[in-house]
Amino acid sequence: MNIAVIGATGVVGKQCLQLLDAGALPGVERVIPVASGRSAGRDLTAEYGLDLKVEPVVALADFDPAAADLAGLDLAIFSAGAPISLELGPKVAAAGALVVDNSSAFRMEDDVPLVVPQVNPHTMATRPARGIASVPNCSTIQLVRALHPLRALGNLERLVVASYQAASGGGLRGLEELASTSREVLDGGEPAETPSRFGRTLAFNLVPEIGLRDDAGISHEEHKLRREPRKILDLPALRVAATAVRVPVVNGHSEAVHITFDRPVTAADALDALRAAPGVRAYGEDEGYPRPRQVCSSVESSSLVHVGRIRADLDDPCSLLLWVVADNLMVGAALTAVEIARLATESTWM
Numbered sequence: 001m002n003i004a005v006i007g008a009t010g011v012v013g014k015q016c017l018q019l020l021d022a023g024a025l026p027g028v029e030r031v032i033p034v035a036s037g038r039s040a041g042r043d044l045t046a047e048y049g050l051d052l053k054v055e056p057v058v059a060l061a062d063f064d065p066a067a068a069d070l071a072g073l074d075l076a077i078f079s080a081g082a083p084i085s086l087e088l089g090p091k092v093a094a095a096g097a098l099v100v101d102n103s104s105a106f107r108m109e110d111d112v113p114l115v116v117p118q119v120n121p122h123t124m125a126t127r128p129a130r131g132i133a134s135v136p137n138c139s140t141i142q143l144v145r146a147l148h149p150l151r152a153l154g155n156l157e158r159l160v161v162a163s164y165q166a167a168s169g170g171g172l173r174g175l176e177e178l179a180s181t182s183r184e185v186l187d188g189g190e191p192a193e194t195p196s197r198f199g200r201t202l203a204f205n206l207v208p209e210i211g212l213r214d215d216a217g218i219s220h221e222e223h224k225l226r227r228e229p230r231k232i233l234d235l236p237a238l239r240v241a242a243t244a245v246r247v248p249v250v251n252g253h254s255e256a257v258h259i260t261f262d263r264p265v266t267a268a269d270a271l272d273a274l275r276a277a278p279g280v281r282a283y284g285e286d287e288g289y290p291r292p293r294q295v296c297s298s299v300e301s302s303s304l305v306h307v308g309r310i311r312a313d314l315d316d317p318c319s320l321l322l323w324v325v326a327d328n329l330m331v332g333a334a335l336t337a338v339e340i341a342r343l344a345t346e347s348t349w350m
């Protein structure tokens with residue numbers, strides 16, 4: 001299989017290459033990393049310590065999916081932002097490759113599947129109409145993977161979600177900003193409150209804004225947490241109230257979730273359902289609870305959705321509260337992208 005990784009030098013692109021290096025996708029033959037012109041020619045096999053021989057980085061401006069030497073491209077994983085996906089994705093798909101897109105570009109398009117392999121694998125049973133499959137937003141993926149097993153307890157009626165999202169969600173710049181402003185504060189300084197990757201300095205702070213806010217004061221991230229689960233779970237009327245907060249955590253998103261069902265449910269039944277769910281690590285009260293640094297401390301743990309603090313709503317027998325943690329670069333992006341690609345390779349149409 002010949003694969004292009006668009007955005008190969010970003011945090012998600014690097015994670016994708018490491019997963020391919022670990023054999024997460026069988027039959028890989030050619031890997032073509034694509035990135036900005038500044039990175040052209042870089043040897044990522046050496047830089048990232050891979051066993052997998054990937055080709056020297058190709059500059060985005062020089063990447064022509066219609067070119068003869070890319071005629072056999074089978075798959076392209078995009079992690080370079082919506083503008084590049086919008087501009088290049090359809091061309092790559094038209095040239096015959098399956099596009100698996102980590103950006104928000106096509107997520108809400110009716111003819112583009114929004115795929116979480118553990119939740120709605122059927123959406124990849126046939127080749128996507130436009131040759132494009134979208135990876136949901138990182139905070140959406142962990143949420144729906146926690147919700148899906150609980151649907152056995154009753155129909156979901158309403159969600160109230162507060163997400164606590166790591167700096168790595170803002171890419172390399174986000175990580176650099178967290179580090180530099182934290183050092184500045186620890187050295188007794190006060191980072192300037194100038195507009196930044198996160199709108200305001202993140203060091204030892206909380207920033208209740210991820211992405212631009214609309215006239216109603218709702219951020220892009222909060223809109224994603226409402227509309228994407230509705231599409232993935234096929235619940236167009238699901239009521240969702242979301243608050244997305246950037247927190248001074250390097251990696252790993254956390255979510256406080258309040259779920260209302262159409263019937264009474266118990267925390268014990270929820271724990272049993274979560275324990276039986278593949279890809280979920282459920283924590284009983286005697287097992288502590290998940291925290292981002294621990295969740296992101298190994299490949300195995302980073303591949304799971306961790307659910308703890310499972311408890312009743314004392315004022316509503318039809319509601320439960322959960323604490324959901326996952327590695328936003330792995331579960332939230334790269335691993336899900338590769339799992340979608342693997343769904344395709346296991347199908348009859350690819």
Ligand code: 2RA
Binds near residue numbers: 165166168169170221
């Ligand atoms: C963030 N979910 O955390 C967004 C995009 N990765 O910034």
